[in-house]
Amino acid sequence: MECEKASALMMQYMDKTLSEADAAKLNSHIKGCPVCKEEFMVYDKILREFETMEVISAPDDFCDTVMEKIRALDFKRPASTVKDSMLCVIWGVFSVLLGLGLLASMYKDTVIEYLASTGRFDLFLKTLAPVTEYVNLFTEGLTNTFTSLSSGLSALVSPVRLTLLVIFAVLAGIQYVIYKKNKAEI
Amino acid sequence: MPVDVSKVSDFDLIQMCINEDMNYFSELMRRYKNLVFSVILRMVNDKEEANDLAQEVFIKVYKNLHKYYPEFKFSTWIIRITTNHVIDFRRKKKQESVPIEDVEYELSSEESPEAQYIRKERDHSINSLLEALPDMYKIPIVLYHKEGLSYQEISDIIKEPLSKVKNRIFRARKMLKESIINTGVGEYYGV
Structure with a gap:
């Protein structure tokens, strides 16, 4: 056995996972190798030193002192953490969906062109086509209704609405980060 | 009740x-x-x-x-x-x-044989060798060998992957071994 292998077995010995067969191999190696023998004896001593190391105990009045300090704090625990966790998930999912939706709608032509160019998504695009048509019709209908409702402001509606949505997505993302940070920070 | x-x-x-x-x-x-x-x-x-x-x-x-x-x-x-x-x-x-130039040095009086013995004992103990290790090695090896925590528990504590924890403990053992051999403490250990 090589010294490198013996060294690896010594680590297993330190982990107390060395099998009997490997222990026998290690034993026969260190009998003929003074360097590994010295190494093994030092490791063994380190292990024993750890085992016999003084057990440290906290002072007797430790708990009383800390409890007194805690009582003096007059600490009010924040209400519900379950609510925080749920809000964290809601804001996270919302910001991701909204963000992705916005990106997809802004760059839909590029995305569709790319998918079409690869040729591997033909079937997918064909399946999607009727849905896209339906969505387009639906969006058109909504836009028409909206335009007729806000007749004079129609020119401003689209960019304003998009900007508001972007701001909202960013705010949702920030909200998610805040909840996540509050939860993890100690 | x-x-x-x-x-x-x-x-x-x-x-x-x-x-x-x-x-x-x-x-x-x-x-x-x-x-x-x-x-x-x-x-x-x-x-x-x-x-x-x-x-x-x-x-x-x-x-x-x-x-x-x-x-x-x-x-x-x-x-x-x-x-x-x-x-x-x-x-x-x-x-x-405190900046080093502001530190007031206290000249130590001659050590008594008893104090010398205590210092020698302390210097040879695993504690003094552990003290010299950087935290990144000292914390995992103490938690593993002294407090009996598993590699996984240490990995959760220091938020590092299991492989890194094992590696640090192996390195720490080797560093302890080297300092024992190089400082001649080996004789104290009977090796």
Whole structure:
């Protein structure tokens, strides 16, 4: 056995996972190798030193002192953490969906062109086509209704609405980060 | 009927402490005070400082009890807070430390044979060799060999992958071995 292998077995010995067969191999190696023998004896001593190391105990009045300090704090625990966790998930999912939706709608032509160019998504695009048509019709209908409702402001509606949505997505993302940070920070 | 708190699980005790009575916290402290104190003392090597830090750790733990989720064992969570707290404390202390030119040196009187013996014993002990190790090696090896934590638990505490934890413990053992051999302490160990 090589010294490198013996060294690896010594680590297993330190982990107390060395099998009997490997222990026998290690034993026969260190009998003929003074360097590994010295190494093994030092490791063994380190292990024993750890085992016999003084057990440290906290002072007797430790708990009383800390409890007194805690009582003096007059600490009010924040209400519900379950609510925080749920809000964290809601804001996270919302910001991701909204963000992705916005990106997809802004760059839909590029995305569709790319998918079409690869040729591997033909079937997918064909399946999607009727849905896209339906969505387009639906969006058109909504836009028409909206335009007729806000007749004079129609020119401003689209960019304003998009900007508001972007701001909202960013705010949702920030909200998610805040909840996540509050939860993890100690 | 009074509750026998010694049989209540850590998680239930935490819930009781949050929702019923803060005094249940002393039972949690009773369970982990020695572990926390011992980890801190091995990191700072000063009993008074360790006592102050351990108290601060438990106050911090009390304030953040509602943030504990049983995805980890409570001992893992509390040791993570402990090691982070001591590392922060060290960092702050380093920043506030007195410039070297302002330190007043005290000339030591001649050592008595008894003091010499004590110093020699201390210098040869594994404690003094451990003290010389950087935190990144000292914390995992103490938690593994002295506190009996598993590689996985240490990985959860220091938030590093299992492979890194194993590697650091292997390196720490090798560093201890090298310092024993190179400083001639080997003779003291009979090797």
